[in-house]
Amino acid sequence: MRTCFLALILTVTSVAAAPSSVRECQHKVKETINPPRGWTKVKPAPADHTIELRIGLPQSNFALLEQDLYQVSDPFHERYGAHLSKEEVDALIAPQAESVDLVDEWLASHGIATEQLSRSSARDWIKIKVPVSLVEDMLKTEYHVWVHEESGEAMVRTTSYSLPEYLLDHVDVIQPTTMFARFKGQATSYWFAEGERPVVDLSQPYIPIPSAYNGEVNASCNGSITPTCLKELYNAVGYVPQAADKNHIACTGYLDQYADFEDFKLFNEALVPEAANSTFEVIYINGGENSQNLSDAGIEADLDTQYAFGLTYPTPRTFYTTGGSPPYIPDDHTPENSNEPYANWLEYIMNVENPPQTISTSYGDDEQTVPESYAKRVCAELAQLGARGVSLIFSSGDYGVGDGDPNPATQQCYTNNGLNETRFIPEFPATCPYVTAVGATWYLPERAYYISGGGFSNYFARPWWQNYAVPTYLDKLAPGTYAGLYNASGRAIPDVSAQGQWFKIFVGGEEIYIGGTSAAAPTTAAMVSLLNDARLANGLSPLGYLNPFIYAIGQYAPKALNDITVGNNPGCGTEGFNATVGWDPVTGYGTPNFYNLKDVALGNLTAIRELL
Template sequence: MRSLAVYLVALAFGSAVRAAPKDCAHKVKESVVPPRGWTKAASAPANHTIELRIGLPQPNFAELEHHLYEVSDPFHERYGAHLSKEEVESLIAPHPQSIQLVDEWLVSYGLVQEDLSRSPAQDWVKVKVPVSLAEKMLDTEYHVWTHEASGESLVRTTSYSLPEHLHEHIDLVQPTTLFSTFKRMRSTARFSRTTPAAPSPSAPPIKVPTASGGEVDASCNETITITCLKQLYNAVGFTPSSKNGNKIAATGYLGQFANFADFELFNEDQVPEAVNATFDVISINGGENDQDPDEAGDEADLDVQFAFGLTFPTPATFFTTGGSPPFIPDVLTPTDSNEPYTEWLDFILDDPNPPQTISTSYADDEQTVPVSFAQRVCNGFAQLGARGVSLTFSSGDGGVGDGDSDPATQECFSNDGRNVTRFIPLFPPSCPFVTAVGGTTHIPETAVFFSGGGFSNVFPRPAYQDIAVPEFLARLAPGKFEGLFNPNGRAIPDVSAQADLFKVFIGGEAFLIGGTSAASPTFAGIVSLLNGARISKGLSPLGFLNPLIYALGAIEPSAFNDITVGNNPGCGTEGFNATKGWDAITGFGTPNFGKLKEIVTTGFLTLDLDSTGISVSL
């Protein structure tokens, strides 16, 4: 029977070959202005291989989004009733006609089913082809482009076309117009090989009313440790279960390796009960995790040590994803891979039981990411949220700029050909379906100057921000930063956490590291503790966090420690100021685990309407 089924599929596919519309007129599908900082170097080698990723429309995505918001709304009766993998895939599956017509187009260029790979929902098709064939298929010319600042190169085009009848059946094709450099978020300005001496043991603790026991060790103003974070965020004394099914993960890219020996040194220093503990490593797209001490990654070590140190003994996973877009003409790189983040997204969407909390500290300037690509990747995050996964992303280390130069002198030119000054938000943090985490420093906490914040130029403001963000904008001086940002865009960050002076072990040595790359795994660790508490009580994980965060920010602000001091300079400006309530540098502030645990594990939120207005009970 299987042989007959295979034969019938092959026969149907062969019929498509005969009907293939190879010679249909092409029409431009997407074009971009040559991006700033990239120079066209030469024509791409005809035999260079690229892996085309073809995105088919998701006609029912609006229905998926509707489900996502219902199961993520703490006031909705469906709160926490997350969808299954199969339910999500059925909602984002393309129309059969789209699949058929795209198959016909591919076959018309000599490609057969064995050449193709598809996502489980069939909304993505991938195929490896030489540049010469890609140019025919897309009626375009690929070139090698060189990034002036880094010297890296990409094989890309600034415009591509598709047969006109396919425009409604294909959302995008990449790699074409995606000039991403995909950087990690560690702030190099805050990297130090020398660990400052801790204050004298006689130094009095710092009084912090919301902290565990109302105080934090004085040493925490010099060096941030797991103990500091648990004290500051009111999490002392809580130990999660290792057997209730709760899991946490951190992602790694760009050759960032998480070193087991460093993890052991970290635990010996800061989490003695976790000595001899370990974490799983899952390789995606050929990702490696070299254990040579000289190859230990500062970003990877930071992420796993603090995310997994905070949540021990919760089972933990480090995802190491291979692939990097840069093409190196001098060594004749055989294959130009896709943006590695999409390789991870493919994998995790196909996982029937993904970790409930995942932290990522990598991003890129939003303006370097084509809108069509950003929207499709963001839709992938929505799918994970609907399945009960909480995603945290570092908001960036450049204030309102891109972090590539001194915040006071950043020029921050737009990438649309006008070359006007604009603030530069980052993607994926600007996606409305993830939680963007800004940074704080010192105790009492203030906003750290490099904390990324601002407003998306791609994604409109989501409904969950419709109260908090307009209130913040109303407090800005009239005309301040006019024309520099999009006041109607999705605002970031959502929350924040400590982001400086973190003591980590890298290559067997202690270092201090800063950056919102420290804030994201810290906040993710707190979320994972909350998930563990809920799961142990038979409740669902929190999933997509933002509707809950903004509800609590409005009606139960004590769930967060409001940060009202500091600003995030960039683009030659002083940036946004931290203020009471939500702001574009620290969001609603840093977490109060004890308060959040009380809220999310006991009765949750209810609204009561009476003649005096709305009252909230917990």
């Protein structure tokens, strides 16, 4: 296929070579999309606007990597817990040498030398900074400035791009091209706390809940969730971390969300007094910041760090602040288009030799705003982290089965396929099968919180570990329920859930209450981190990729999770799915019962049948 470059040279001296050049170098469309709903094309992108282009090369042995991932994560497999090293993962996903050479030659033909390229450690990603004019020539496309009507955010994007035919099998994806996701935080439902916080009857100081610590929870927790409430409710009272020299938990922050140290101090002084003088490490990625001006304190960042870190003290903790919020202003001459913060974080964490064993992320966007090719490539990156022993926790979204409209009654859930079909809208990255998606509950006793994101992916097929839970749920639905509104064969979310409302936090020096799956995700991550602590303290490996473990527990050891059977998640003009006995697409397999989970985790599931 290298004759394409030779033919280009021949055209300089031989007219006869021209037809061959045209034929052999002909471009073919690699990807095309319909513009996502809510975005308007404003004007052509400035020719000198700089784009940080990422080129993903095919990962040669991803099937083997996935096989290894499942084996080391399946609690019934002999390899369970034998996680891979970074070097072993890199070797499995390294692209073929031919792909590397052909892409390098193509870039060189456009005047881009190899020393201008930045490569991932496995050489499966190439990153370059190039002006719009050059990218348009390389990809035979046109970039425009697009504006999101609701938020006013702007991006430089195209809706289609092409590659020379000989490169089609040697390039998986190129972005930013067709990617319109805004990657928003999931603490957007904090306003639900206003006006609905229940008045607690303190004449009866405790609420009986059999699965809770000592079978009861303080009645105040029905209107004010604190770390003490969560430990009582999820049966974790009295557990003290023992492996602080080995274990590590982290939260991610984006979009100028700053985690304030003074707020963290106030939170601990009020609610976790043993941690009053503690702090956390901050790692700055791609120009990320963490302003300590109280007026800049971020609700999302403060919520995540206060609960993930407050529940796991004294486990070492890290807050990743990643730059790359949408900075482009249509009338500005912004020098770079760096509005893909999650890609920047992934690039960083993939190169960390020993990443934290548990990482919580409360961000995402409608799955359909992320091109399928890119979603699958990002998901493959997350699989690599799972194979290395990292538990990845994602909130499932705050809009039930619907889109970004917080009012279930007015949601208009249309597809982006140009047909404007009504369809449930799942959330990505929660729909990636290699992460654990967390829904939300509220009230005591617990019931499904109606904002809990749940449903079925349109990109990812149902994984094997859901082959019992999901069909069992679907068999309970009346025939024809929501026919055509969801993909019954897709990866289903959430996997588990946790409390997601009336969390007491400190923001900007003030005490407030907040909710959403943003509260449920760090709570779940904290419980997972404590399980990792118990395993590490007993000479075992961390849990790593959680889902095969969770679904084995759900099927065989139901007492290790608190089944939520009441509630639903309305949206798109429907009542949504309902919570029921066993797994459901509102609360997953339910909320954690820490000490029962610990018994199973330490017994490598040999304790399962004792809990039946």
